[in-house]
Amino acid sequence: MNLMQTTQPNRISDPQGKVGQILSAARELFLNAGYGNTSMDAVAKHAGVSKSTLYAHFENKEQLFGAVVGTVRQRLHDALTSVSTTDERDISKMLCQIGTQFMQHVTDPTSLTIFRVVIGELNTFPELGREMYQSGQIVIGGLMAEFFRQWTDAGLLAVDDPWLAARQFLALVKGDLQFRCLCDIEQHPTQPEIKRNIEAAVAMFLAYYGPKKS
Amino acid sequence: MNLMQTTQPNRISDPQGKVGQILSAARELFLNAGYGNTSMDAVAKHAGVSKSTLYAHFENKEQLFGAVVGTVRQRLHDALTSVSTTDERDISKMLCQIGTQFMQHVTDPTSLTIFRVVIGELNTFPELGREMYQSGQIVIGGLMAEFFRQWTDAGLLAVDDPWLAARQFLALVKGDLQFRCLCDIEQHPTQPEIKRNIEAAVAMFLAYYGPKKS
DNA sequence: GTCTATAATTGGATAGAC
DNA sequence: GTCTATCCAATTATAGAC
Numbered sequence: 001m002n003l004m005q006t007t008q009p010n011r012i013s014d015p016q017g018k019v020g021q022i023l024s025a026a027r028e029l030f031l032n033a034g035y036g037n038t039s040m041d042a043v044a045k046h047a048g049v050s051k052s053t054l055y056a057h058f059e060n061k062e063q064l065f066g067a068v069v070g071t072v073r074q075r076l077h078d079a080l081t082s083v084s085t086t087d088e089r090d091i092s093k094m095l096c097q098i099g100t101q102f103m104q105h106v107t108d109p110t111s112l113t114i115f116r117v118v119i120g121e122l123n124t125f126p127e128l129g130r131e132m133y134q135s136g137q138i139v140i141g142g143l144m145a146e147f148f149r150q151w152t153d154a155g156l157l158a159v160d161d162p163w164l165a166a167r168q169f170l171a172l173v174k175g176d177l178q179f180r181c182l183c184d185i186e187q188h189p190t191q192p193e194i195k196r197n198i199e200a201a202v203a204m205f206l207a208y209y210g211p212k213k214s
Numbered sequence: 215m216n217l218m219q220t221t222q223p224n225r226i227s228d229p230q231g232k233v234g235q236i237l238s239a240a241r242e243l244f245l246n247a248g249y250g251n252t253s254m255d256a257v258a259k260h261a262g263v264s265k266s267t268l269y270a271h272f273e274n275k276e277q278l279f280g281a282v283v284g285t286v287r288q289r290l291h292d293a294l295t296s297v298s299t300t301d302e303r304d305i306s307k308m309l310c311q312i313g314t315q316f317m318q319h320v321t322d323p324t325s326l327t328i329f330r331v332v333i334g335e336l337n338t339f340p341e342l343g344r345e346m347y348q349s350g351q352i353v354i355g356g357l358m359a360e361f362f363r364q365w366t367d368a369g370l371l372a373v374d375d376p377w378l379a380a381r382q383f384l385a386l387v388k389g390d391l392q393f394r395c396l397c398d399i400e401q402h403p404t405q406p407e408i409k410r411n412i413e414a415a416v417a418m419f420l421a422y423y424g425p426k427k428s
Numbered sequence: 429g430t431c432t433a434t435a436a437t438t439g440g441a442t443a444g445a446c
Numbered sequence: 447g448t449c450t451a452t453c454c455a456a457t458t459a460t461a462g463a464c
Contacts, residue, residue: 263448270448
């Protein structure tokens with residue numbers, strides 16, 4: 001699954017070199033038409049190179065697909081680890097900030113598309129699905145759990161199981177919006193819809209994990 | 215998308231006739247290998263009929279796929295509309311009962327597989343994804359909303375927006391388990407894991423929507 | 429490394445006999 | 447309705463010249 005240079009003296013990550021063109025074209029085609037409906041011919045034509053060049057850089061179709069998924073997965077990973085909050089005293093505002101950033105990435109069209117393709121091809125590429133999930137849910141879940149632990153130490157929350165609380169918070173924030181997006185390509189959630197979900201989630205979360213009780 | 219008899223005098227739903235064999239074989243192959251990786255040759259061979267017979271009953275590959283998805287979707291629809299609870303005074307127990315039944319269908323391997331295939335082929339068959347989603351989330355959401363409305367009238371709950379409460383409850387019960395199943399074919403949730411999720415969900419839900427407050 | 433041309437296979441769909 | 451045999455287009459992957 002190593003996509004870039006192996007032993008060749010090629011400059012690393014040459015963005016507009018042939019490899020970059022191929023990856024870019026492959027990403028667009030794979031994400032729009034799926035794995036099975038995308039031909040290597042089409043990738044070569046779309047990238048403006050010949051099939052020989054294509055096969056000179058990538059062993060076969062499977063490896064090319066893995067490389068494309070790898071780049072998109074990395075982007076999702078980076079986006080989610082950058083989720084943060086300004087240091088406020090108002091725990092409610094902080095939770096809303098984080099929820100908003102999270103939903104932005106979760107409902108991002110590119111993220112959704114890659115999840116669709118990977119999920120659909122899960123039988124052929126089981127490990128890609130696992131990697132995508134880990135770059136998504138696990139990364140953001142761990143981040144939230146750490147936040148909750150710190151805020152509990154600071155007396156802002158009363159969370160006993162940070163991982164459980166993190167999963168509950170994220171589940172509430174998402175509601176069924178991510179799943180709906182995944183199933184219905186046209187029903188993109190509106191901003192008010194997302195905002196309402198987040199506010200309801202924060203209210204419910206604080207009613208249970210807020211500092212006043214327990 | 216009408217799969218069974220149109221004008222032919224064939225007995226309706228002949229379970230072990232050629233049509234039944236074809237649908238059964240097609241279901242197994244489509245769900246295991248996906249749409250693009252399943253050939254009509256394979257379907258015919260697996261069903262023990264010739265390709266001519268196959269094409270005598272189904273116009274083309276797309277229509278066959280639609281018919282298969284239709285049968286599975288119907289099963290999911292029926293399963294979810296049958297979710298119910300014994301009439302107790304203990305609201306907590308009733309919620310746990312419903313949550314358990316819901317999770318049983320949500321984590322059912324066949325349901326998961328059909329969702330994977332449909333999601334992966336969403337660009338080719340947009341309406342199938344919408345139908346699946348409606349047979350799943352919308353059906354169970356409406357059912358729950360109605361429960362919550364009745365229980366609020368009876369003084370067991372204090373729910374102002376039944377649809378929102380229903381989505382929140384279902385989101386909490388699922389957590390990230392459905393999404394995890396969808397992405398990772400091997401990580402099937404254990405019963406204790408599911409049970410713990412449900413109990414935590416009910417506790418949190420009742421802390422907010424329970425009758426004592428408000 | 430890159431191209432043109434092509435090999436080798438497989439796909440969906442049909443013709444015609446019974 | 448059902449079968450055998452086949453057509454034709456498209457696909458992945460490679461050979462050989464430059």
